[in-house]
Amino acid sequence: MNSAWKRLTKSRKKSKQSPQYMNSEINLTQKEISQQLDINLKNIKEALGNSGDLSVREFKMGKPTLHKVALLYINGLSDKQIIGNFIIERLMGNVNNTESVDPKSPGQLFTYIKENILTVATVKDETDLNKLLLSLLSGQTILLIDGWNQALSCSAEGGELRSITEPMTEPAVRGPKDSFTESLITNTAMVRRRIKSPNLWIETMKLGKITQTDAAILYVKGIVNDKLLKEVKERLDKMEADEITGSNTIEEWINDDTWTPWPTILTTERPDVVAGNLMEGRVAIFVDGTPIPLILPAVWSQFFQTAEDYYLRWNIASFLRILRVGAFLITLLGPSLFIAFLSYHPELIPTPLLINLMSQRQGVPFPVFIEALLMEITFEVLREAGVRMPRPIGQAVSIVGALVLGEAAVAAGIVSSAMVIVVAGTAIASFTIPHHTMLDAVRLLRFVMMIFAASFGLYGVGLCVIMLVAHTCSVRSFGIPYLVPFAPLILTDWKDTIIRYPKPFLSTRPRLINQKKIKRTGDPHNLGPSSRENQQKDNKSKRDSNET
Incomplete structure (x- = not known):
């Protein structure tokens, strides 16, 4: 286990609250369900603060002696159609059909309702009032009978839920079009x-x-x-x-x-x-x-993989993964390298290009670092504004704002046109990173690289890269090295990292993650002539059967 996790768990143990505060149960004077229906209803209403979304339906069952029965559910958490068709209608329809039940025994009425009347999928007995409240707040319907200290918890969860839609942040052309919901x-x-x-x-x-x-x-x-x-x-x-x-x-x-x-x-x-x-x-x-x-x-390589990589041909998928890693390096090092070359190492820039860059910076009043910092912060503000505003307005704000501000800043002599190109290219490269969590990390680290580049030039960039690689090598994800299979080096697991091999060659699972069943497919190299002939015969017989 990681040392940081150990220190965090120790600090959590020291900061434990009092038992009353840490108790997850609702404080009730009556822990067990009472035999009196009025007391149970009073305790439930008081525990919920007489909430307006609590619905209580009371009626009587049994003949000739009528027993008071109460049905409770939370509006918005339960499906009223299920409650009406499979619970209330069944109960009210059997009010006069319970001659076989002793009217003096609420327990037999309870058993009769459970075994012969209710037609919902799940019915559970409850004796603890706290568990009963938890079931009620989970969307289930509660049935209480006067004179009996047990309740029935009926599965009737429902309410308004979002339907299954297409993925918004991970779209795919050839893959499935469904995404998770809140249920x-x-x-x-x-x-x-x-x-x-x-x-x-x-x-x-x-x-x-x-x-x-x-x-x-x-x-x-x-x-x-x-x-x-x-x-x-x-x-x-x-x-x-x-x-x-x-x-x-x-x-x-x-x-x-x-x-x-x-x-x-x-x-x-x-x-x-x-x-x-x-x-x-x-x-x-x-x-x-x-x-x-x-x-x-x-692990690190997972954040450059998409679902569509497995629906495309292996060579196209490998090219796209390499492209994403290259865009990741541009996003991380692009502005810092520009600052380092222009401020500390202009001799490494070709002379015609250096002359053009210096001529563009004739009227710029800020150093290269301040210029890059202003542009990066401005772009981050525009990106955040485009995300937080309504979608039609947000796209217009981000696009128009970038164009107008960029052209106006160059015309006013605040920034150079080359800096606008560098920042815009870095932003476009960052959009190719498929997972936003990795994108957010690169956005933060980019500013750290810029500070080191402005302080020490290429030496600062190299030093920051070395420290970042060393830190990344020390990171663990539930005990698994973050840079596996590159560090530690496991060549057999390179088949599905930056380059994706064809699926017949993906015959093993990651060794450090899976240690029980490494093999998952046959080895295509072991298909000899006889095996290939048998496979072709099987395929031919399947085709003939399909045609028939």
């Missing part, structure tokens, strides 16, 4: 459709001592590393947050190094990306209310 059940089902195996295990839990947010851990049994799975569960158990509002909160709690700028956990909105990583032995964490799950462990 945990929908998201896990989308992964289940792609991995139709009983070895796909889904463990659910509740995170957040107050919010009690539903979460799920997905992994493929027999492929996942047991040590990795144990480590993930331990870190989730040690979380002491009161509120879990999304997967980003979990990411900051369980990552190895809090202070590194590099993202150590992969995020995605595509089900096919999650399925592919699960088949490599990784673990996925889904959080209810968040369409972005977490995939761990994550």
Whole structure:
């Protein structure tokens, strides 16, 4: 385990709150369900602060003695159609059809309703009032009977949810067009459709001592590393947050190094990306209310891969990956190298180009570093404005603002036209980085490189690069080196990093991530003449059967 994670867990243990504050249960005077219906309704209403979204439907059942029955659900969290068709209609339709039930025994009425009337998918007995409230706040419908100290929790979750749409941040031309939503059940089902195996295990839990947010851990049994799975569960158990509002909160709690700028956990909105990583032995964490799950462990090369790489030919996909890595280097080093060459090493620039650059800077009143800093900050402000404003207005603001400000700044002599070209080229190169978490890290590190370049020239750039590489080598993602398979060097795992081999040659899983089932396909080099003939015969017989 990383030392930073150990220090963080020690500090969390020291800062534990009082038991009353850390208690996740709602403070109730009556912990168990009472036999009196009025007391149960009073306790539930008081615990929820007499909330207006709590709906209570009371009626009577049994003949000739009528027993009071109450149905409770939360408006907006439960499906009223399910409640009306499969619960209320069934109960009200059987008001006069319970002659077989002893009217003096609410327990028999409770059993009769559970076994013969309710037709919902899941019905569960509850005796604890805190668990009953948690089920109610999770969207389930509660049935209480006067004179009986048990309740029925019926599955009727629903409400307004966003439908499945196309991915917004990870589009693909040839790949699937579906993306995750805010519903945990929908998201896990989308992964289940792609991995139709009983070895796909889904463990659910509740995170957040107050919010009690539903979460799920997905992994493929027999492929996942047991040590990795144990480590993930331990870190989730040690979380002491009161509120879990999304997967980003979990990411900051369980990552190895809090202070590194590099993202150590992969995020995605595509089900096919999650399925592919699960088949490599990784673990996925889904959080209810968040369409972005977490995939761990994550290594550096993953942030330059896209889902479309596996739907294109291997040579095109490899070219695009190399292009992204080159754009990453341009984004990181472009402005700093321009500052270093122009300020400290002009002799390395060809003379005609140097004359043009110096002539452009005749009326510029600022040094090269200040000029680059002003342009970079201006572009970041325009980028942020384009993201935060409404989409039609944001695009116009970012495009028009960049054109108008750039031309006006050059005409006013505040910046040179070469600096505008460098900053614009750096910005365009940054857009090729597919994952925004890596893009944000490069945007931050670019300013650090510019400071070193303005202070020491190319020596400062080289020193900063050395320190950055050394730091990157020390980063771990759940115990896995961040630069694997480059450092440590594992040549067999280079098949799916910067260059993607054809799929028949991707016969092994990453060795440091998966240590149980390395082999996943046959070796194409072992296809001898007899094997090829048998394979051709099988293909021919399949074609003949299809034609028939």
